[in-house]
Amino acid sequence: MGVLQPENITVINQERRNLTMKPEDLWMIGIVAFCILFTATFGWGLWG
């Protein structure tokens, strides 16, 4: 493997940025996880 040139690193970083999740994606995942866990707390007996 050759040494990465700066311009290639820029391309890789650009691609990585494109793959990075946006804030709304993270919010959606977090919220759905919260909803599932919150519902589960009733089954776990946390509400008496």
Next chain:
Amino acid sequence: MSGVTWVYIMLGLYIVYAFYWGIKGYVTEKTSSGYAIGGRSIPFIAFLMAATAASFSGWTFIGHPGLIWRDGLAYAFASFYVLTIPITGAFFAKRNWLLGKRYGFITPGDMYAYYFNSEAARWLTVLTAFLYSMFYTAVQLMASAALFHWVAGVPVIFGAIFMAFICWFYVCSGGMKASAWVGVLQFILLVGGIIILGYYVITSEAIGGWKAFSDHVNALDKRFLDVPRVINWGIGAAKGEVAWTAVMCLTYMFALMGIQSSPAFTMWNFGQKSPAPLAWQQTFMSTFVVGFALFYFTAFQGMGAKVLELQGVLKFTKDSDVVPILMKTYLPPFVLGIVFMGAIAAIHSTAAPYINTGGSILLRDVYWRYIRKQQASHSEQIWVNRILATVVTAAALIVGLNSTAALVILGALATAFGFVQYIYLMGVHWGFRFPAVGANLGMLAGMVAVFLTYYVWPNPLSMHSAFWGVFAAIVVAYLCRGVGVKDDAETIKRQNEIRAFLDSIDSPTPAGRTWRNAMKWVVPIWYFFAIGPACIWGNNAFSFAGFPPLWSWQIAWWILGIIMMWALCFKAEMSTCTQVMLERAEKDKMIVVKEA
């Protein structure tokens, strides 16, 4: 200190906050559009929270748990309006903003009259706005008076006038921006109040926590746990059953979709600084935050009231008594003050925008255009706007105090009329092709159909009047096209120019287009299963964590609904904007409406 003392302390603090924004707006708003639509500068956070609060009225706070108590979990499908109200925004709100910015529209009547080149469209919108504002505000004010009476013993007439005065003062002095900033606090109080009351009910000694509550609920009569049938082939509900057939659940949601297509909300879209908050408001604030409060905590209140009633602990005579009695029975004094303000905030957050926009629409579309022939100064417009907003408030109070029996009917008619406005919005924003005459006759036919199917033959095939209204509107609009009615050259030229503008500024990216194509299937499928005919399977499909099957069905489809709204609003780019779009919207102007 007693609960009533805390109620007055909280009310005092709320009045100080609301009046501060009213007086601030009085000092700063100096132009007609500044007063009427906040100078198109309502900021991100204010719109995010205030628009959500405005969407969910005091009826959500007080009426919703009461109807769950009365009709059971079948009625709890109404909680899906946390999604169906903002989905209208996903269809139209961004384009409302874009067109308002480019053409200088201040009222929805300006937009429809310009696009269809027809003043009839303006007048039909004024009629809708006035009826909507007056009746919906009347419902809100009377609800606040009833609650004030229950909690603090204040006579209903005095309570109604006092609550109307608070709302009237900050709206009339400060205009739309004051209404938006007060809405921020109202949103927090509204959601917080619902959650707190639900929590106190479920953890009360009489109920004894979730396990005991779940056992009681699962043992209830099937009438309170099931959707009775898919459809009733007759007028209204089948004998001995609740009204909530699967198709009634679906079409009732259509009625509530009319909230964000109403003239008031279209004006709110004109008032936004940018469309940036739309996707966040629709997906997260409305569908998630309010959904969280409704799917769990209002259901705790409603089903909890049923359990307490069957145990002989509490007695309710009508659905509107449920929340006030739960509040008085289970909340400690300080918390009672907080939750009372939550209810009042919910009521005012809806009444205020309708008073504000009702006055502004009467001012711009009637007084300024027809009486003053577009020759009034900013100052004159603001003061006449205040007078007209006062007229709307007074009319709402008079209607509310004199015809209580008809109020529920009139309030529901209002949202159904709002849904009929889809006919104009579909034409303006998405280019549905019917002539202007068809759009106007369709709107008129829709309003008549709503009235007939609500009042004369209620709910044919157990479907809500909102469905019949839009059905009639679309049939009439396309019939006009079918029989060869055509628009003149000027109208076609205007419409083509608007189409070209929207296509150039709001076309989705290739990825967005792919998502949109997928959503054309996903959204109808979600509707069909979550709240449509297939929701009858929820009676026995699955159950988790102690929730009865129908409640489990509702929670599961609500969570899937959050994902759907995220995909629709963000990924399909229905409610997002780009920097290029915002820059173009600032520069690419073609003002067709004179302001003063």
